[in-house]
Amino acid sequence: MTYELCIDIGGTFTDCLVEAPDGGRHIFKVPTTPGVFQNGFMNAIETSAEGFGMTLADFLQKVDRIVHGSTVSTNALVERKVARTGYLCNAGHLDVLTIREALPKPVFDWRLDYPDPYVSRGRTFGITGRMDAAGNELEPLDEASVVAAVDALRAGGAEAIGVAYLWSISNPAHEIRTREIIADMWPEVPVTLSHELNPIGREYRRTIATVIDASLQPIVSSYVRALTGALDAAGYDKDLLLANCMGGMMPPEELIRRPIYSVMSGPTLAPMAAQQLLPGRNLIVADMGGTTFDVSALRDGAPVVSPEAWIGPDMLGMAKIDVRSVGAGGGSIAWVDAGGMLRVGPHSAAAVPGPACYGRGGTQPTITDANLVLGYLDPDHFLGGSMPLDRAAAESVLSPLAETLGLSIEALSHAIFTTSNNTMVGLITDMTVKEGIDPRDSSIVVGGGATALHIAEIAREMGITEILIPRFAAGLSAFGGLISDMRREEVASQLHASDAFDVDRVNGVLDDLYAAGKAFLDRAGVPEERQRFDYVFLARYRYQSWEIEVPFMPTDGHITEADVEALVAAFHDMHERVYSVRMDGDVVEFTTWKVRATGVRPGRIAPAGMPAATSRSATPKLSRRVYMHERSGMVECPVYFGEELRPGDTLDGPAIIEEPTTTILVPQDARVTLDSEDNYQMLLGDVA
Known part of the structure; x- marks a missing residue:
């Protein structure tokens, strides 16, 4: 009877998602502790232990595996x-x-x-x-x-x-x-x-x-050693795995050896979670935390990988899962620029002091303060009632901005809400429309505690009608950590043209890459039956400037002369898919070879999918005044408590659904059904 944990440190909260022995998933949130992140890490575990009625020492004895997504290296780079x-x-x-x-x-x-x-x-x-x-x-x-x-x-x-x-x-x-x-x-x-x-x-x-x-x-070495030291002192002696930027896990010593793999590692776990929830689908993953709004995409069930990730003015230089961020989290600060225009973000109130409504000394208006004034958040039910919110404090920091713009506090709060939504729409547009992807072909998977308040308006703007909101949306990245495999990519450069291809030299490179990947998995203690190796080459037409990535699978890790024609054909097909053009008569240059070593996680959680749910009308618990865009003002709105909803329950908007760690705003033209896997399915459009 063991537990597994994933701890994801965000800009405002540190999330701990616990997989219990019965398969149930439980989320615990504590404030992030900037500068001493290991304190927040241990606080999250201790809070989880209390949630299960155990001491920290007793709980850790029953924990079999801890995985962790960290922002330490990303923050260090952003702040230089x-x-x-x-x-x-x-x-x-x-x-x-x-x-x-x-x-x-x-x-x-x-x-x-x-x-x-x-x-x-x-x-x-x-x-x-x-x-x-x-x-x-x-x-x-x-x-x-x-x-x-x-x-x-x-x-x-x-x-x-x-x-x-x-x-x-x-x-x-x-x-x-x-x-x-x-x-x-x-x-x-x-x-x-x-x-x-x-x-x-x-x-x-x-x-x-x-x-x-x-x-x-x-x-990174200092942080990892502080973390492992804190766990050792608490009596934990089992597995600790750390997230990397390829959406997988590494043992601590591997990340110390190559700390660049930890950059932007935490957000890469959200698309891995979405891949598990809706396998094989075109997805947009939207994750709104306290500091940023993160977006990633999956095509045909596979996360999009970017070779051009940027950190400020500098390129990272390494391939990583493509996750893009903008300063539009719950703690993002609203302000008026020199031209008198309302702006939201990118600066954040962060964990310290946080939004004014947290009652910790925040003095600037944030998205969370606006959502509270709009009635979207219940001040007595935030985080399941463990963290009451101060509406008067929110109004006090919003009032000066409202006076400056000549608006009521409610109108200003809705302007902050829509301005932040427009920023999020712009980021999704960058990842889809500007990359040649029609967002209407995708569903949205929601992560983060605040995203479900904003997602309906964002989806409507993008022409998307299907949204999946897991009950554990606030811990989506943490769930991605729980189900992620061990991963590492081995790379070598060796130029071969299709009209002068040296099979023996290529096989020598593939052998070396395979050996390096296998050594990584062996060091990590992955048994051979759970070791998997995937092969990729980068190639271009002669005189092209840039390569594209093409997967291939050599027989027993080697290619033959007869395989070269198939590699060239695979490149033509991929080039046509990416650029809508192919040049079958041109010479293909193969430049780079990769082997991706994967240690498959034991006991994989079964895919949730989006199963059909038996329709049964739900009954609201109470009602409160909430701002509804469709009615241009505050209206009395039914409120449903998520803890009382059961699979098959269906409700139509306008409505509010309150879960302990997330709140869902259901607009007037939407229907929500809780499916058999404890995910809320939201459909936008005509629900009559």
């Missing part, structure tokens, strides 16, 4: 609170981090200040020595210049070093020797080598990933 990092590159190539791949936008704004490089010129050192693209040594490594650079970095207070030399992916000897020199001189400093971390041909992407990884080494 990372380790002082040195960068060693080839002499004459000091500006890779400055030039980048040119700025993404706006390209014609001559007034734009060019952003500073991730590593300053003062900690950037050119090292004499050079390899060519074929891996031939053109100039030997000048070890004296390495020694001088390390001496200067040490004297200047550097805390980590990234090494990225040209064509190290073809011959890494110079990078390896550089690390040996650093280890002899300064053994305690963490060092990241580009050919080991991200062996791709794109110079900037390989370099930026290298220095980001190096800069996170002290921060």
Whole structure:
């Protein structure tokens, strides 16, 4: 009789989703503790223990597995609170981090200040020595210049070093020797080598990933050790797994070794949860937390993976599940700009002090304060009644803004509500319409405690009619952590043209990648029967600038001469799918090879799907005045308590459904049914 936990640290709350021995799922929320996140982590476990009537020590004895999604590395990058990092590159190539791949936008704004490089010129050192693209040594490594650079970095207070030399992916000897020199001189400093971390041909992407990884080494290792230390002190000695940016899990020591995989790892768990809830579907996953609104997408049941994730002005340089964020969380602050326009976000009241209605000293109006004034939140039922809200405090911070704009408090609150919704619609548009995807072909899966208040208006704007709101929506990312597999991606660059394809060399690369992936799974203790390996190549037409990713499955991990034609055909098919054009007569260039190693989670939770539910009219518990857009004002609205609803219960809008950790706003043109898997199905449109 054991429990499994996933703890997801957000900007305002830390969520703990517990899978009980009977299969039931329970959510517990505590305030996030910025600066000492491990305290909030342990508080969440202790609160969960109390919820099951146990002491922390007794509860941990019954916990078999803890998984964790962290924002520590993401916050460090966004706030630039990372380790002082040195960068060693080839002499004459000091500006890779400055030039980048040119700025993404706006390209014609001559007034734009060019952003500073991730590593300053003062900690950037050119090292004499050079390899060519074929891996031939053109100039030997000048070890004296390495020694001088390390001496200067040490004297200047550097805390980590990234090494990225040209064509190290073809011959890494110079990078390896550089690390040996650093280890002899300064053994305690963490060092990241580009050919080991991200062996791709794109110079900037390989370099930026290298220095980001190096800069996170002290921060992530310190956090993970503090976390494991707190668990050890509490008596926990079972499995702890940490989320990575590919929507999977890694043991702590693996994430310490490659901390860049922890960047934006928490939000990647939400699409994994949606994949489990509605397998094989086109989905949009909307997750509104206290600080941000996060959006991801699934096509035919597979999460969209992006090779171009950005952190501020810098690219991450690593492939990750495509999750995009905007500052429109419950704590986002409403304000008036110089032109007299109402704006919401991106700044947030965060966990400390939080929205004014939390009663913790917040002094600025937020989305949560507006939702309370609109009647969407019950001040006595928030978080199941464990955290009463102060409506008077919300009105006091909204009043000055209402006077400035000449609006009533209710009208201002609705303006804040719709303004934030428009921001969210814009983000979904960026991920769908601007990527050539028709959002009307998708359903929405809701995550986050506040999303279900906003989602109907957002879906209507996007032309989407089907919404799934799990009872545990507030812990959607945490649920994704519970059901996620162990994952790691191994990458190698090796150029082959379809008219000159060297099968033996490719098989050698695939063997090396498979061995590295298997070693990862073996270190993580995954038995062979739960080990899975997927293969991917990146390719392009000759003279194209960019590659596309194509999955393939070699027989016994190897390809034959006869398989090459099938690989080329697979590329043509994928190119047509992505760009709506194919050029069957053109030469295809294969540039990069990947093996994705997966340790399949034991005892997978069965997919929920969206089963048909037997219709049975539900009975409201009470009513209260709520602002309804369709009626342009406050109206008496029925309120249903989620704890009293049973599978098959159906209700029509307008209505409010209150769950302990989320509240659902049902508009006038919607019908909601609680299905057999405890998910609320909302259908928008004519429900007569």
